[in-house]
Amino acid sequence: MGFQTIGKNVVRPDAVDKVTGEARFLDDLRLPGMLHAAILRPAYAHAKIVSMDTKGAEACEGVVKVVTGEGCDIRYGDNIKDLTPMAVDKVHYIGEPLAAVVADTPQHALAALEKITVEYEPLPVYVDALDAMADDAMLIHEENGDFWHLPTLSPKPGTNIAHYYHLTKGKGEEGFEDCDVVVEGDFLYPFGSSAALEPHGAIVWFKTDGTIEAWSSSICPFIIREDLAHAYGLPISEVRVHIPEIGGCFGYKSDITVEQTVAYIASFVPGRPVKWVASRKEDFTSTLTGHGIQTRMKLGAKKDGTFVALKTAVYHSTGAYADTGVNITIGAAHNSTGPYVFPNCDLEGYCVYTNTTPIGAYRGYGHQEVQFATERLVDILARKLKMSPLELRAKNYLGDGTVNALGERMWKTNGDVRACAEEVIGVIYDGDKPAEDDDYLYGRGFAAVMKSPKGAPFSTKGCYMKMNHDGSVSVNMGGAEVGQGLRTVVKQVTAETLKIPPERVHVYREIDTQFSPYEWQTIGSMFTIQGGRAAVRAAERLIKTLKKTAAQVLRCDREMLDYDGEYVFLRSDPGVRVAVPDLARGYIYENGMTVGEVAQSTSDVRLPRYSNPDEKGQGNMGVTYTFGAQGCQLRIEKKSGKILIDNFASTFDVGRVINPRQIRGQVVGGVLMAVGATLYEELEYDEEGNMLNPHFFKYHLPTLKEAPTQTVSFIENPGEIGPFGARGIGEHPVIGVAPAILNAIYDATGIDFYRIPITPEKMKAALQGTTNEVQHG
Amino acid sequence: MAETVTFTINGMTRTVVVDPALKLLDVIREDLGLTGTKRGCDNSTCGTCTVVMNGKAVKSCMVKLDKLDGAEVLTIEALAKGTELHPIQQALIDAGAVQCGYCTPGFVMELYALYEKDLDASETEIKNALNKHLCRCTGYEAIWEGALLAQKRMKEQT
Numbered sequence: 001m002g003f004q005t006i007g008k009n010v011v012r013p014d015a016v017d018k019v020t021g022e023a024r025f026l027d028d029l030r031l032p033g034m035l036h037a038a039i040l041r042p043a044y045a046h047a048k049i050v051s052m053d054t055k056g057a058e059a060c061e062g063v064v065k066v067v068t069g070e071g072c073d074i075r076y077g078d079n080i081k082d083l084t085p086m087a088v089d090k091v092h093y094i095g096e097p098l099a100a101v102v103a104d105t106p107q108h109a110l111a112a113l114e115k116i117t118v119e120y121e122p123l124p125v126y127v128d129a130l131d132a133m134a135d136d137a138m139l140i141h142e143e144n145g146d147f148w149h150l151p152t153l154s155p156k157p158g159t160n161i162a163h164y165y166h167l168t169k170g171k172g173e174e175g176f177e178d179c180d181v182v183v184e185g186d187f188l189y190p191f192g193s194s195a196a197l198e199p200h201g202a203i204v205w206f207k208t209d210g211t212i213e214a215w216s217s218s219i220c221p222f223i224i225r226e227d228l229a230h231a232y233g234l235p236i237s238e239v240r241v242h243i244p245e246i247g248g249c250f251g252y253k254s255d256i257t258v259e260q261t262v263a264y265i266a267s268f269v270p271g272r273p274v275k276w277v278a279s280r281k282e283d284f285t286s287t288l289t290g291h292g293i294q295t296r297m298k299l300g301a302k303k304d305g306t307f308v309a310l311k312t313a314v315y316h317s318t319g320a321y322a323d324t325g326v327n328i329t330i331g332a333a334h335n336s337t338g339p340y341v342f343p344n345c346d347l348e349g350y351c352v353y354t355n356t357t358p359i360g361a362y363r364g365y366g367h368q369e370v371q372f373a374t375e376r377l378v379d380i381l382a383r384k385l386k387m388s389p390l391e392l393r394a395k396n397y398l399g400d401g402t403v404n405a406l407g408e409r410m411w412k413t414n415g416d417v418r419a420c421a422e423e424v425i426g427v428i429y430d431g432d433k434p435a436e437d438d439d440y441l442y443g444r445g446f447a448a449v450m451k452s453p454k455g456a457p458f459s460t461k462g463c464y465m466k467m468n469h470d471g472s473v474s475v476n477m478g479g480a481e482v483g484q485g486l487r488t489v490v491k492q493v494t495a496e497t498l499k500i501p502p503e504r505v506h507v508y509r510e511i512d513t514q515f516s517p518y519e520w521q522t523i524g525s526m527f528t529i530q531g532g533r534a535a536v537r538a539a540e541r542l543i544k545t546l547k548k549t550a551a552q553v554l555r556c557d558r559e560m561l562d563y564d565g566e567y568v569f570l571r572s573d574p575g576v577r578v579a580v581p582d583l584a585r586g587y588i589y590e591n592g593m594t595v596g597e598v599a600q601s602t603s604d605v606r607l608p609r610y611s612n613p614d615e616k617g618q619g620n621m622g623v624t625y626t627f628g629a630q631g632c633q634l635r636i637e638k639k640s641g642k643i644l645i646d647n648f649a650s651t652f653d654v655g656r657v658i659n660p661r662q663i664r665g666q667v668v669g670g671v672l673m674a675v676g677a678t679l680y681e682e683l684e685y686d687e688e689g690n691m692l693n694p695h696f697f698k699y700h701l702p703t704l705k706e707a708p709t710q711t712v713s714f715i716e717n718p719g720e721i722g723p724f725g726a727r728g729i730g731e732h733p734v735i736g737v738a739p740a741i742l743n744a745i746y747d748a749t750g751i752d753f754y755r756i757p758i759t760p761e762k763m764k765a766a767l768q769g770t771t772n773e774v775q776h777g
Numbered sequence: 778m779a780e781t782v783t784f785t786i787n788g789m790t791r792t793v794v795v796d797p798a799l800k801l802l803d804v805i806r807e808d809l810g811l812t813g814t815k816r817g818c819d820n821s822t823c824g825t826c827t828v829v830m831n832g833k834a835v836k837s838c839m840v841k842l843d844k845l846d847g848a849e850v851l852t853i854e855a856l857a858k859g860t861e862l863h864p865i866q867q868a869l870i871d872a873g874a875v876q877c878g879y880c881t882p883g884f885v886m887e888l889y890a891l892y893e894k895d896l897d898a899s900e901t902e903i904k905n906a907l908n909k910h911l912c913r914c915t916g917y918e919a920i921w922e923g924a925l926l927a928q929k930r931m932k933e934q935t
Contacts (some may be wrong), residue, residue, distance in 0.1 A: 009873070011870060012875065014875075014878065015870040015875045016862065016866075017878070018872070018875045018877075018878025018881050019862065019866035019867075019869055019870055019875060019878075019881055019882075019885060020813065020816065020853065020854070020856070020857050020862070021811075021812070021852070021853035021854055021882045022813065023878050024812070025815070026792070026813035026814075026877065027812075030810075072890040103901060107796065107799070194913075195913060196826055196877070196913055197815070197817045197823060197877070197879040197880045197911060197913055198815070198817065198877065198879040199816075199817070199911070245875045245877075246877065247815070247878065247879030248791065248876075248879060248913050248914055250875075250913070254928070277816075278821075279819055280817070280819050280823075281819070313800040321817065351875065353888015471828065482877055483876035483877025483878065483914045484876070485876065543849065661919075663915070664873075664918075665873055665915055665916075665918075665919055668915065668916035668918045668919075669876065669912075669913075669914045669915045669916040670916075671868075671916060672916035672917070673913065673916075682869045695818070695820060695822070696818045696820070696822035696823055697820060701911050701913065703908045703910075703911065703917075704904060704907045704908045704910075704917040704920070705904060705908050705919060707916055707917045708917065710918065734791040
């Protein structure tokens with residue numbers, strides 16, 4: 001197809017700002033009269049607050065106000081209103097806000113914090129979902145079940161289960177009666193942190209006129225606006241939320257979290273903006289973390305390898321509040337089929353309160369955590385069947401005409417996992433594997449992946465577009481740019497649709513709920529699909545307006561006109577035409593008379609036919625599935641246990657590549673993030689719920705020297721929904737990394753790992769047979 | 778408690794009254810309002826706060842103020858000349874090394890110190906320099922390519 005702008009490496013609109021330091025992130029904002037907050041975190045992960053003395057802090061230099069949660073009756077959240085801005089009479093995890101000092105400088109606020117004394121009555125601590133589910137476990141929230149929640153959620157009162165999700169397809173568990181072979185496994189994707197380089201933070205200003213103005217490094221300005229309005233009894237229109245540049249997100253700056261705490265603090269000093277930015281330690285302990293998912297999986301098949309039944313139980317240690325974790329539990333459960341057809345499914349998700357930092361999205365909603373189990377277990381099944389794991393997968397792939405666990409029919413337009421698999425296999429299994437030598441063991445591993453969308457009934461994205469009278473175009477949307485490059489996508493699809501050079505399209509920077517069109521939230525790898533389509537739709541409407549005006553000028557029917565980016569012209573006689581810029585403000589005749597209307601448009605786009613889960617847990621996610629395959633070649637150093645990835649290959653069927661350089665950047669970066677989870681990263685808690693490694697020097701993010709060579713390619717089976725057929729890619733690259741690496745480790749060593757990360761110490765212990773965490777084949 | 782320090786920042790001599798408990802990063806961001814230098818951690822691990830001090834790339838979150846008197850400091854704000862980007866900045870853009878951009882100023886300053894000292898720096902030396910920085914978005918591939926591209930272009934210019 002002859003595209004002008006799609007498929008080109010258009011430079012991102014924010015690139016210059018970001019290399020010069022001119023890009024303004026939350027901590028760079030300074031407002032006149034701004035005060036600074038510091039927040040006290042508890043000494044226990046689960047305890048009653050017996051008493052608190054704030055007098056010492058109140059007397060400190062620069063202190064304006066000391067705030068506690070005493071008497072606070074705000075409960076907030078967009079799925080389950082179980083969150084409080086500040087602990088009231090109990091603390092539930094080690095990073096919970098317990099009190100705050102508002103002062104003239106951050107240093108004064110921090111110094112005064114140390115003068116607050118608290119007396120606690122410690123309570124039993126549950127770090128793991130299974131412990132919190134024990135019959136005799138103490139309730140982390142007595143009120144479980146009483147909190148307002150979405151009608152689709154099922155909390156279990158009198159337990160620590162915040163939501164139980166259950167999907168059945170076909171005969172459910174009875175499907176195992178038809179199986180010849182069954183394999184089972186218990187897999188753990190432990191706690192981790194998105195750990196964006198920019199710590200989370202917010203500024204909130206309770207203005208004297210009764211309105212609220214807020215700034216946050218969040219991807220959900222409209223959620224924040226609505227939730228703050230609800231908490232403080234204001235019309236939504238009286239809350240204004242700004243989003244500056246965001247220094248990485250990966251999921252944990254979604255929903256509403258720190259903003260309610262900063263708002264609560266700021267509500268005590270009306271008239272003054274209050275800023276709080278997380279220290280790195282607080283970013284780990286008090287903002288959303290990731291994963292915490294144990295998956296028990298049972299997979300049954302016929303002798304010939306045809307999959308028959310899948311049983312999954314997801315035990316999600318969702319942290320002290322479940323509002324942000326509940327969708328991860330659900331997503332994990334129904335994505336646990338991976339990209340395969342299972343006629344019979346019994347998929348359970350237990351979203352369980354624990355005394356750990358709440359879990360949020362982490363490059364997906366349970367996709368990587370649970371398909372880690374699926375893709376390991378498929379390899380294990382292949383061995384039992386004495387089949388090639390690649391052939392076994394090929395027998396069972398979802399594809400055009402098949403039905404997934406949710407009951408949705410798959411179409412060719414959802415992408416072709418088979419084509420992705422063939423591409424990766426061609427890279428990873430090209431030639432023979434090197435034979436073991438004195439220093440290294442060699443292995444190759446593979447994983448195929450499925451990424452469901454994350455929808456909601458009103459998951460819409462809006463677009464405002466206006467043409468200026470020099471023919472340049474301004475586009476305003478509510479999509480949060482976290483680095484993924486969505487503004488470049490908007491620029492490219494707008495330019496392509498309007499048939500103008502991308503340089504003529506100016507894309508919004510800051511989001512401001514006062515001016516930006518409504519956007520549900522920028523999550524779930526859905527912006528390119530939905531936001532891109534909203535831009536196409538607005539551009540098409542703009543062209544319609546241009547034609548409408550031109551029809552008056554050229555005195556003809558609108559349907560007789562064509563548009564080529566420069567002119568609106570008579571199809572039958574292209575010489576009869578009006579230049580596009582002359583139509584932007586309506587058409588102005590020489591005598592000043594004007595006809596037509598200003599060339600501006602609005603649009604919005606939602607997921608087609610999204611529906612809530614029914615009584616069987618099935619429903620329609622909005623039909624924007626994406627499939628892919630990943631694989632690796634690795635070496636294990638015998639002496640040290642070090643795992644060296646020589647090549648990591650990924651292929652995704654993204655429908656259409658909008659910007660080759662950006663899409664490669666998404667995949668390469670995503671893969672490395674998951675390499676981190678697989679080989680290095682784990683947020684560790686002790687039995688008392690203390691987080692042991694909330695620093696970059698203890699929680700190791702991969703560095704440049706640890707980044708493997710990557711082979712990345714794309715299949716382009718255009719989708720029906722996204723702009724020019726494009727589908728999302730942001731969350732996808734992390735899904736198959738852990739299982740591909742662990743499958744390769746088995747290939748190299750004959751050792752099955754069931755949990756990550758595989759540090760050199762763990763690998764060495766397994767090679768020496770001194771650990772019981774693994775199984776030797 | 779307050780002390781006075783005099784130093785040069787981006788070619789301008791400044792005298793600032795500071796709290797000696799603070800670090801260079803605080804002075805740059807809070808006292809001088811140069812917010813291009815970022816705070817990403819509090820213990821010299823991530824590299825987002827990297828500036829050039831007396832010709833060397835340093836993590837400003839750990840530089841004590843008693844080291845500052847008489848020093849010459851360069852921050853990201855000093856690199857572009859008007860609207861003309863420094864070749865390192867341009868190369869990072871051209872290589873697609875910018876995503877969220879929070880780590881970018883630190884990488885730019887690290888490379889600036891390295892290439893000012895030795896434009897013939899070996900690949901190992903470049904890798905060693907870049908390895909002091911964390912990036913959560915890019916997977917480093919494009920940063921690495923941008924670093925090599927910048928070196929090539931700077932060599933061609935000299």
